[in-house]
Amino acid sequence: MQLKLVSGNSAGTVTAYYLSSQGSNHDEIDFEFLGNLSGEPYIVHTNVYTQGKGDREQQFYLWFDPTKAFHTYSFVWNPQRIIFLVDNTPIRVFYNEESIGVPFPKSQPMKLYSSLWNADQWATRGGLVKTDWSKAPFTAFYSNFNANACVWSSGSSLVLQSQRVPSHLLIGKL
Numbered sequence: 001m002q003l004k005l006v007s008g009n010s011a012g013t014v015t016a017y018y019l020s021s022q023g024s025n026h027d028e029i030d031f032e033f034l035g036n037l038s039g040e041p042y043i044v045h046t047n048v049y050t051q052g053k054g055d056r057e058q059q060f061y062l063w064f065d066p067t068k069a070f071h072t073y074s075f076v077w078n079p080q081r082i083i084f085l086v087d088n089t090p091i092r093v094f095y096n097e098e099s100i101g102v103p104f105p106k107s108q109p110m111k112l113y114s115s116l117w118n119a120d121q122w123a124t125r126g127g128l129v130k131t132d133w134s135k136a137p138f139t140a141f142y143s144n145f146n147a148n149a150c151v152w153s154s155g156s157s158l159v160l161q162s163q164r165v166p167s168h169l170l171i172g173k174l
Contacts, residue, residue, distance in 0.1 A: 002143040007067035010035030012120030012131030019110040025052040027105035050103035
């Protein structure tokens with residue numbers, strides 16, 4: 001997925017792109033982009049939920065301004081690991097460590113979601129900087145969504161399918 005993030009003072013907002021299953025014991029794989037004060041770098045917040053439990057967060061500063069142009073954010077998720085990539089550069093690898101008791105998301109189907117939401121209780125400087133609603137609307141742009149996934153197909157075989165969504169359907173506003 002390519003995203004161009006909220007420009008200007010976006011403190012308190014979170015632009016998210018994530019996979020999630022349903023229910024209280026859900027699995028989830030997150031890319032969350034924490035809004036910032038003008039001129040400060042964006043933070044990418046990643047997390048992996050398994051069986052309804054998160055607390056596997058890692059954060060990274062982007063090495064570019066994600067408000068000026070589209071950049072590609074992607075996941076590679078397989079039974080061995082989850083790789084988070086920015087412009088095809090791996091920034092995080094979450095390994096399957098079930099052999100030592102660490103749960104790994106593998107048994108629940110997930111759907112793709114995106115959102116732009118107010119998280120000023122924690123998103124910018126741990127919640128010290130609140131959303132300035134006079135700067136609204138906050139708009140993020142999504143483009144070139146493409147999913148390559150294995151799906152169940154009658155019996156025990158898996159079939160690789162690809163899905164592309166038209167870009168004009170991919171705009172988030174808060």
